[in-house]
Structures are given as structure tokens and as C-alpha cells.
Amino acid sequence: MLPLEIIGGCFTYITSTDRVPTVTDAASSGSEGVFLAIFHVTTSSSRQFFVAHPDLQQTITIDASTPIPTVLHYLSVHSQVADLTEQLSRVSQGPPTAVARTGLSDVFRMTLIDSTQVAVKCLRQHDPKHVKRTARELSIWSKLKHRNVLELQGLAVFQGCLAMVSPWMAYGSVNSVLKKWPNTKRLPLCLQLAHAIEFLHAEEVIHGDIKGDNLVMDKDGTLKLTDFGLAIMDEAVLRFSHTDPGGGTNRWMAPELYGEDPQRSREADVYAMGMILGCSRNTGNKEIITGEVPFREIKAGHAVGWAVARERRIPEVPELAADGASGQDTMVHSLLKWCWRYDPNQRPSARMVVSLLESLIQG
Numbered sequence: 001m002l003p004l005e006i007i008g009g010c011f012t013y014i015t016s017t018d019r020v021p022t023v024t025d026a027a028s029s030g031s032e033g034v035f036l037a038i039f040h041v042t043t044s045s046s047r048q049f050f051v052a053h054p055d056l057q058q059t060i061t062i063d064a065s066t067p068i069p070t071v072l073h074y075l076s077v078h079s080q081v082a083d084l085t086e087q088l089s090r091v092s093q094g095p096p097t098a099v100a101r102t103g104l105s106d107v108f109r110m111t112l113i114d115s116t117q118v119a120v121k122c123l124r125q126h127d128p129k130h131v132k133r134t135a136r137e138l139s140i141w142s143k144l145k146h147r148n149v150l151e152l153q154g155l156a157v158f159q160g161c162l163a164m165v166s167p168w169m170a171y172g173s174v175n176s177v178l179k180k181w182p183n184t185k186r187l188p189l190c191l192q193l194a195h196a197i198e199f200l201h202a203e204e205v206i207h208g209d210i211k212g213d214n215l216v217m218d219k220d221g222t223l224k225l226t227d228f229g230l231a232i233m234d235e236a237v238l239r240f241s242h243t244d245p246g247g248g249t250n251r252w253m254a255p256e257l258y259g260e261d262p263q264r265s266r267e268a269d270v271y272a273m274g275m276i277l278g279c280s281r282n283t284g285n286k287e288i289i290t291g292e293v294p295f296r297e298i299k300a301g302h303a304v305g306w307a308v309a310r311e312r313r314i315p316e317v318p319e320l321a322a323d324g325a326s327g328q329d330t331m332v333h334s335l336l337k338w339c340w341r342y343d344p345n346q347r348p349s350a351r352m353v354v355s356l357l358e359s360l361i362q363g
Contacts, residue, residue, distance in 0.1 A: 068162050071135045075155055079142035082154035084165050087112045088120065096120075096159070102213070102227075104133075108158070109168060117170075118153060122163035134162045140205060141228045148196035150216060150226040166226070169216040177217045187332075190277050191357040192223040197273055198350040200225075201266050208264040210272035211252045250304045251275065255342055258308065267344035273353065274339025275315070278332060314340045328360055 076083040088110055098106035108120040123134055141152045154165040171177050178184055193215065200207055214227040254271035307313040335356055341347045
């Protein structure tokens with residue numbers, strides 16, 4: 001058992017105890033010393049519970065070996081995210097069935113005790129490394145409060161995995177909405193996405209995987225950005241062992257992300273936003289304006305990297321090349337090409353994209 005003195009003045013005594021709380025579990029990170037202490041407290045009524053103290057200021061490090069209970073305690077207290085494990089387990093819902101699947105995750109539609117419907121996302125494989133990945137996403141997501149960012153409602157241990165709980169979006173992805181209602185005005189949706197990315201960048205967060213599948217729609221028509229599994233945040237209290245700085249999804253990745261030392265960046269986010277905003281209009285419903293995924297003519301996703309990084313190709317926008325293209329179409333095309341500049345330093349900021357889209361909408 002570790003001595004209480006290791007946390008010094010960071011501990012605040014709990015008044016309803018018969019004895020001084022003792023540290024029953026702690027983890028260390030090399031020379032940084034203790035980064036998390038869990039206290040075993042006995043109250044006057046003999047009830048026992050655990051408290052992870054919220055005022056610890058040391059850098060927190062989570063790696064693949066960090067136990068799920070330790071991660072759960074830290075995130076629920078430090079990041080002020082509700083632990084919904086008990087609520088999910090107490091509601092009789094039958095065997096859970098995934099309603100959506102991504103590359104690494106399953107999403108389940110569940111109901112809380114108060115009848116609120118939620119989406120529960122957990123990584124499919126039971127790998128210790130995935131605990132770190134989920135904790136990392138939870139830590140960043142918990143700090144983001146914006147109308148165009150999907151709310152993190154809580155966390156839970158679900159089917160033995162650390163899981164993320166968010167409001168259930170009945171309308172599903174923006175791609176599904178546009179397929180069902182193809183006459184939906186697109187530019188206001190583009191502006192909402194730009195607002196979301198502008199907010200993230202102002203908060204020192206880089207998303208790293210912006211694409212149509214990571215945009216969902218609320219019943220009131222509000223677009224919300226989700227999936228922060230590849231996001232990075234500057235000056236974060238919570239630290240993680242090494243994670244590949246590159247990544248993303250091929251068709252939306254900027255040219256520099258295919259290099260030897262890929263680094264996710266604001267400029268790469270803007271490039272990906274441009275891929276969502278337009279490729280070819282009125283031919284389908286895969287992206288907001290475009291109707292198609294980027295580089296639809298290239299069948300193999302991995303081949304996109306060569307086309308983008310070596311051949312410096314950008315998506316085709318054939319309708320805008322035809323005679324009679326409107327002034328608004330021409331301006332949108334110019335904005336897209338600006339976002340797709342090969343040199344990241346020549347791309348606009350998210351703030352600039354917001355301003356241009358506002359001007360286009362206002363006429």
C-alpha cells in the first residue's frame with residue numbers, strides 16, 4: 001500500500017469518514033511519479049467506495065497496460081464524464097446487436113433507465129491497445145462543447161470494453177439524410193461543418209479523419225461532427241504513449257499525409273473538409289455537395305495516395321466546367337480548389353472557409 005504523502009496537498013479530506021482515507025491503488029509513469037491515486041474510503045455507515053481525486057496536477061499517462069477501471073475512474077472524475085455503466089446494465093434490452101460498424105468499432109442502439117435512447121460505441125477487438133485509443137478519444141471528446149459537435153453523454157464498460165455513449169441520432173449520417181431528401185439545401189450544411197472545424201481548431205484540436213461518414217444529423221437539421229479517434233489536442237493534461245501521427249481515410253487524406261513523416265494538422269483537416277464539400281454535383285448522395293466519394297474513378301482506395309501525392313491530382317468537378325455554370329457554382333469551385341492546394345501553407349483556414357460560405361449563402 002502506498003503512503004498518503006505521495007499526493008501531498010492535493011488531497012481534500014472527505015468529512016463523513018471514520019478514518020483517514022488510504023491510497024489503495026496507484027500507477028506511475030517513470031520519473032513523473034504517481035499520476036493517479038484511487039482512495040479506499042470507509043464512511044460512518046460502513047459503506048465503501050472509491051474516489052479519484054480531481055485536483056491532481058501531474059501529467060497523466062495512459063498506455064496499453066492501464067487497467068480499464070483505472071481509466072474509467074480517471075475519465076469520469078477528471079473529465080467530468082458520467083459513468084453510465086450501471087444504467088446500461090440495469091435496463092433489460094436483450095442481446096445487443098450492432099446497428100452500425102466502422103473500421104474498428106461497433107455502434108449499439110441502447111436505452112437508459114429514463115428511456116433516453118443512446119448510441120454506444122466500442123472497439124470491436126478486445127486488445128489492451130484499444131483501451132488507450134478509446135480513452136484518448138473520450139478525453140478529447142469530453143472537452144468539446146459546440147452545437148455542431150456530437151455531445152459525449154457519458155462512458156461505460158460495455159461487453160468488457162471501454163465504450164463511449166452519445167445521443168442517438170435518429171436521422172443517421174448526413175449521407176442518409178441527403179439520400180432520403182435529395183433537395184436539401186447543401187450550402188447551409190457545408191457552413192455547419194465549417195463552423196465545427198473552426199471551433200475544433202480554436203480549441204487546439206485537430207480532428208484527423210473528417211469525412212462524410214463522420215457527420216450525423218439531428219432531427220432539427222443540425223449537422224454534428226463525430227468520431228474523434230484520430231484527433232489530437234495540444235496542451236492536454238491527459239497524455240498517451242506513442243500513437244502514429246499520420247492516419248485518416250485514404251480518399252480524404254491530404255498529400256502530405258502520404259509522406260515519410262506524416263503529421264495531422266489544421267491544413268490537412270481543411271483539405272478533408274474540401275473533399276466533403278465538393279467533388280461532382282447531383283450524381284448521388286455520398287458527400288454534402290458532391291454526390292460522390294472523392295476520386296470515385298479510382299477503385300482501389302490505396303491507389304488514391306499515388307494520385308494525390310505523386311500526380312498531384314484533385315477531384316473532378318465536371319458540371320462546373322460546362323457552359324452556363326452559375327456564379328455561385330464558380331465561387332464554390334474556387335473555394336474547393338483552394339482547400340485542395342498541394343502546399344498546405346496555401347490552403348485557407350477554417351475561419352476563412354466560414355466567411356466565404358456565409359457570403360455565398362447571404363448572396
